[in-house]
Amino acid sequence: MRQTDYVILGLLSERPMTGYQIKRIVDLRFRFFWSESFGQLYPALRSLHAAGLIEETGADTKRSHAQRTYKIKQEGLAALQGWLARPVERESVRLxxxxxxxxxxxxxxxxxxxxxxxxxxxxxxxxxxxxxxxxxxxxxxxxxxxxxxxxxxxxxxxxxxxxxxxxxxxxxxxxxxxxxx
Amino acid sequence: MRQTDYVILGLLSERPMTGYQIKRIVDLRFRFFWSESFGQLYPALRSLHAAGLIEETGADTKRSHAQRTYKIKQEGLAALQGWLARPVERESVRLxxxxxxxxxxxxxxxxxxxxxxxxxxxxxxxxxxxxxxxxxxxxxxxxxxxxxxxxxxxxxxxxxxxxxxxxxxxxxxxxxxxxxx
DNA sequence: CGGCGCATGTAACTTGTTACATGATTCC
DNA sequence: GGAATCATGTAACAAGTTACATGCGCCG
CATH class of the missing domain: 1.10.287 (Helix Hairpins)
Structure with missing residues (x-):
């Protein structure tokens, strides 16, 4: 589990969302202390899904580029809470x-x-x-x-x-x- | 040329140094806005040397783990000055x-x-x-x-x-x- | 029907960290 | 001669960016 995973879990704890919406929020609200790229976000969503921490809601997940809305599961919330309680590991600044x-x-x-x-x-x-x-x-x-x-x-x-x-x-x-x- | 290369050139513009000394200075003086690891520093020193921007001073460079003191060359100083004048590309903060x-x-x-x-x-x-x-x-x-x-x-x-x-x-x-x- | 915004995805690459191995020098 | 510190180096991995390809849906 990387930092990106916990950011996703955090945002999904507020409401179900698509990867694109997560990216938008990170760019807008976390702009001054965080950033994420699609190249991190989408693979992370897949692996969180595979690990059973989040689930897909909604219909047509068959089409290749269909909208995927994810929802946090109990296990995901527990993982997030565990992270929140663990001490900060990486504080990086490069000016x-x-x-x-x-x-x-x-x-x-x-x-x-x-x-x-x-x-x-x-x-x-x-x-x-x-x-x-x-x-x-x-x-x-x-x-x-x-x-x-x-x-x-x-x-x-x-x-x-x-x-x-x-x-x-x-x-x-x-x-x-x-x-x- | 990566950011690390310019940090090295900058420090060598003050005086000749070993990779280890560069690391010490970065950890001490730049601590609050920068960091470098040996895994970046040593390969970067090699490539700057290969590119002819810095040179080795001193004797026994034959032994495998001998101390290597590097000195900036004219070309290195010019490259550094070019970088200083170019706009900042990457400002990264993750809190x-x-x-x-x-x-x-x-x-x-x-x-x-x-x-x-x-x-x-x-x-x-x-x-x-x-x-x-x-x-x-x-x-x-x-x-x-x-x-x-x-x-x-x-x-x-x-x-x-x-x-x-x-x-x-x-x-x-x-x-x-x-x-x- | 063209462009824009929403949306997903991946491959290639760059960047950065960690862990380890090795060896030299200094000082007690 | 042993410990600490100085010193170099690399391989494996982890993290992060960029560029690109795809495609949907809406609005004018």
Whole structure:
């Protein structure tokens, strides 16, 4: 069982879904701390099905590219709960921008400023999306037992992205002052 | 050329080094935003050598497990500078703790609090190391043209880890209040 | 009827980790 | 001479991406 398997089980614990829907949700909601590709998702769904942790609901599973909606089974939920209780194994972060910046005395400050501006734009977008999610969730926080937990996740995103943006502004100020020399 | 190749070129641009020393530096200084394993490093050193971007300095390269000290060549420096100027391609973050938290209405709040405490401890360590690096660098900021840039990198680490810790405290407060119910 | 969005799937490839084997050097 | 640390290397595996092929259903 890989991390991908547990992400799938988690999302299926909310409601039955297709692989495509899972991918959409990961891209939208988990964007700032996770990613999955179809190349991981579809094989993982097959193997979870083969392992009896999820089942297919609905009709025509015969056609080759028919829509497949999966539903979590008791066994799947148990596996998910086991994972939730086990300590985190892999926390991976790779920020190419920081590696570049580390060596950027070898290049023009103005070039590096361009890199930081792109970084800043990306995280401004993330922050905007997180603020929207936060606002919406707060208005329906009591509708579902998992909403308060999701708010915590969003809050981490808010804080980290605010830190990124604050840093971007300062780094840009520094690089721009260098560029003028 | 992969990301690993450029990290190696970057470190060799400071001074000649062995693969082992590169690994040590990545583990210590880049810890909070990067990682490399020996399984990547040694083959990468070979291929950079074969490509003529780095050269071996020193004597006995005949023995099988002899120490190999590599030095960057002009071509290597040019390749590195090219990479620095190209836009960032891959920015990857995977925070298992947030994925777990997202689904943690399915488990005991006290269990999840344990996960957050581990996260908190890890980032307290990172922050302590970053604060030390910051202090030391500030005292010798004019000794080397790359020090001001490295300070920027450290500053990003400081801000992000402070955000993580602030979040951890709040998330713990939330989870502990849930646990008592 | 053409394009778009939904949808599934896989093969080739790249990337990264782990475990292991080996050997050199230093210091007690 | 034994332990720790420095040091190199690889093979097997695991994880992840990309590019491509297929096909459905809806809307204009």
């Amino acid at each position: 190419e921008i920081l590696m570049k910046l580390y060596f950027s005395h070898l290049t023009e400050a103005e070039v590096m400023a361009g890199q930081v501006r792109l970084f800043q734009e990306k995280h401004e977008q993330d922050l905007a999306m997180l603020r929207m999610a936060d606002k919406e969730l707060r208005s329906i926080v009591n509708d579902d037992p998992n909403h308060p937990y999701i708010l915590q996740v969003v809050d981490c995103g808010l804080k980290v992205n605010e830190a990124y943006l604050k840093w971007s502004r300062e780094a840009l100020k520094f690089l721009e002052s260098r560029g003028n020399k | 298992e703790i947030l994925m777990k938290l997202y689904f943690s209405h399915l488990t005991e709040a006290e269990v999840m609090a344990g996960q957050v405490r581990l996260f908190q401890e890890k980032h307290e360590q990172d922050l302590a190391m970053l604060r030390m690096a910051d202090k030391e660098l500030r005292s010798i900021v004019n000794d080397d043209p790359n020090h001001p840039y490295i300070l920027q990198v450290v500053d990003c680490g400081l801000k992000v880890n402070e955000a993580y810790l602030k979040w951890s405290r709040e998330a713990l407060k939330f989870l502990e209040s849930r646990g008592n119910k």
